[in-house]
Amino acid sequence: HTLDEKLAENIVTIDIRNVNAYTDYYVICTAKNPRHANSLVEFVEKEVTKNGFDVRLREGERESTWVLIDMNEVVVHIFTEDARSTYRLEALWADQPQETM
Structure with a gap:
């Protein structure tokens, strides 16, 4: 199962290995609302x-509106659309390799 199958939107993976000592990748996605975000969190933790x-x-x-799940090498950020627009993590790490799924 994947976040995409659980209807997460705008899934982006950012490779931050060259600039961050504590984790390798950020996975960022958008949930439809806080309830959907909670469902995605439960899904990620279970998987x-x-x-x-x-x-x-x-x-x-x-x-x-923003939940972070840290699994050492990978950190998953689940945002609602408004929170994602506010914090703009992709822009913060724009100089690092990014892949949209």
């Missing part, structure tokens, strides 16, 4: 655990 990996940290509460 990570099912595949033998650990969630090191989760930032953001239930029904939040």
